[in-house]
Amino acid sequence: MGINLNKSALIIVDVQNDFLPGGALAVGDGNEVIPVINQIQDKFDLIVATQDWHPSNHGSFAANHPGKEVGDFINLNGVNQYLWPIHCVENSEGAGFPESLQGQSWNKIFKKGTNPEVDSYSGFFDNGKIEETGLGDFLKGEGIEKVFVTGLAADYCVKFTVLDALDLGFKTYLLTDATKGVNVSPNDTIEAFTEMENKGAILIQSNDLP
Known part of the structure; x- marks a missing residue:
């Protein structure tokens, strides 16, 4: 494939305890991405890594809306919000990183979802595009032109991170063997892969890296 890693960055999205087996919002087989990410x-x-970092009163939590259940939708600050x-x-x-994930060489961690009034799937912006995490400016300040996205979950936070990276002008690769989906609906991950590819992302596997 001839991939050149010059001026490139690895983005590790939300590989946190609550998204791993046994966690509060576990992604099926989410732990399988960890050895792949460590290897590359x-x-x-x-x-860089992103970290979901919610206040306990976050508006995306079903428990904070009496009479609502997980899977319901509400209007949250003008955004149609799935309740988690x-x-x-x-x-x-649960918000921490697992000990098995090697983080000693990370340059920076970007927290997201800190505003209770709006959810934040992407590592770059919240869902309403009201606030930035600073990730885009950081990468551009470091001269980065290509990003390689990994992590959890393929059909939510990874997908929106990829789409925003494309919008910001980065050549964007998705490492398909280093991500797993929530799959609220059975085909969500496959559909997310298709959507990302249609928008310009390049889908590769870790063994495609030089």
Whole structure:
């Protein structure tokens, strides 16, 4: 495929305890991305991670809306919001990174979902495009032109991170064997892969890296 890793960054999206088996919002087989991500980190000069970091009163939590259940939708600050179980509450064990994920060479961690009034799937912006995390400016300030996206979950936070990276002008690769989906509906991950590819993302596997 002839991939050149010059001026590239690895983005590790939300590989946190609550999204792993046994967590509050577990992604099926989510733990399987960890050895893949660990194996490829030494190929990149710049590595960033995103971290879901919600206040306990976050508007995306079904428990904060009496009479609502997980899976219901509400209008949250003008955005049609899917209601989730309580997860990745700031400073909780669930919001932390698993010990098995190697983070010693990460350059920076970008927290997201900190505003209770709007959810934030993407590592770059919240869902209403009201606030930025600073990730885009950081990458551009470092001279990054290509990003390689991994993590959880393929059909939500990974997908929106990929789409925003494309919108910001980065050549964007998705490592399909280093992501897993929630699959609220059975085909969500496959459909997310198709949507990302149609928007310009390049779908590869970790063994395609030089």
